[in-house]
Amino acid sequence: MTSVGEEAIDSTDPISCTRLIDVASVTEGETVLYLGCGTGSGVLYIAKRVGDKGQVIGIDERLDAIAQARRTATARDLRPPRVAFVHVLQTDELPVLSDSVDCVVSMWSLRSDSEERQEEEKLGNEIWRVVKPGGRVVLSMKDIPESLRSKLVVDAVYNHGSQPEVAMNDNKIFYRLHAVKPPRKEEDGYLPLESALRDWWTAYPAPVSEVQHLDCGDVANMMRNGSEKQGDYVVIDVRRKDHAGGHVRGSVQCPAQTFYDDLPSFYERFGEKKQVVFYCGSSHGRGPRCARWYQDYLNAKGDTRPEALVMRGGIKEWKERFGGDDGLTDRDAD
Template sequence: VETRLLVATIREGETVVDLGSGGGMDVFLSVPKVGPNGQVIGIDMNPDMVARARRSASQKNLHPPQVCFVQALLTQPLPIKDSSVDCILSNCVINLLPESGKRSVLKECWRVLKPGGRIVLDDIIAKKELPEELKNDMQKFVECISGAIQIDFYRGLLTESGFKDVNFVQLQADLNVYAQSKPTGGSSGCCGASGGCGTPRASTTPALEEPSFDINAYVASYQIYSVKAKDVAAVTQESSTALLQWWDAYPTPKSNVGNISVSEVISLLQSDKTEYAVIDVRRDDHAGGHVKGSFQHPAQTFYDELPAFFEKYSAMKQVIFYCQRSTGRGTRCAKWYQDYLEEHRTGSASQVLIMTGGIRAWLDALSKNDQLIGYD
């Protein structure tokens, strides 16, 4: 891991993506290097590993957008903006993909890298064509070895994706050692407990049956490095995140919540009732009017603030969310809050609701009565 990060030369303020991030080891090691103004995004297909990494990040007080863990298939387009990433890392993961997946993800790496951005991959490469019976035998010991491709083919995939001057450096790793140790599931890559393509850390789990062949005769561990040419035309936009959708960094909400009409909210505001709260989750588009007396809690930071939000509003009989049209951020935050109430068994009697139509419907309904419209 240390060698991979050293080669990557990660700098302060950069955006780094780790493909197949597993429990987040490379992500967490990269955070001090990018600093508070940088961003590190881990992408993994395994929901359990993503959930584990998010819990670890929360325990370390690391939150989006600085640190994000996203569940996504590497065989599909990456959920990352064009030309937004300075460095891509991957540890024994490309090898796990079918040929079409390898081809796709390397093209995606080229797309998301900024001009001058770099890619550093640790992977297992075949020294020669693997016979079918050997592939089948190997799957008993190291699943990803059977997906190893030869170096010329690997280079061709990278060149086809747009990379030039690709460097392959063979690492001095005895892969037989890994084959004789049982992975503990600490990583989603092919190297299990080792967290890399080198010699695994000692394990107390029972050893597997010793393979009937020398794995090192057929495959080797390599570090692969290349840079996207600086003269490639690219349109870059300043943003706090390289993610296409900021909410990908958070769990998908599960709960269902009810709706409340604008007229019903108007009645609440005009009544003597006080045991309700109206929550505006807009941020940059908050100007132009809001529900008078509403509280602003931007959606982009809402999930991380759920405990404090609960402490503030748990006594309210109704907690009403809205955004521009209440079809995106407002709905998502309302469901996240309902999830929190249910998962933590808070005992709160709060009814979580979404104001139908959002601020647009509110402004339309009150065009002749701006006493219930607040302005910054």
């Protein structure tokens, strides 16, 4: 595995790690999936190559390594979706959309003769699923799982010289393969993706705090009580484009997809509020997740005065009950 350095990859086997990435021939704007990314220095190395328009997703089994990778990336202002780190076990399904990745780089061992052959065949199928037609898969191994061997074509792999060859270094073999699979017929190609991740929130730590829910009527009563309590609370709408169709009057829009990265500035802005009420479309996903992230942040700071809450039912229930009340519901101007 790798550890984070300022500019170069620091690894127990640095030649193999850097060689594997170089063999991948990553270019600007590509989406790359890195399996077995460790503490993330290889991902940061790739991020320089793909640039601002590309994306790199690092996956590892060690939660502590992923946490370190996220801290390092944040310190360098590399954030999702451009650079994302996800904790996934090697036996799990990859949290990546099908046909969404230009290149898969794997530091995971995938020996077809191992006792875990069934799990490795499953991972091989997952790699096949996520790589685009014509996309590349770069592996360091002696034997390729049958689930990949039968579906990928081995390309030439470059060693120190300029001539293509299968490269061997310290008993490692480097394969670059390309996927021979038919492209999707929809739209005669691929629609642009903001992220290859199936679920955007997997790029962030899972929240641990539990939060209380408020009924929509309780929030409406808070708003009706007047100025004496107005400064004690704030209502946060964590939706994004769906905000325009109607929202709680006076609510502040803070999209969930960037909320975790903005926690320090959010606290600086609303840390004096005793009650911070979050909602989304139905308050089943984005709203509770952001409320729990904020409560985690408060707990970490030892700040017990504010409280993160969730408006039960979200904007869907709010509009059913108060959509016709202009004092409680507002809409963006056309």
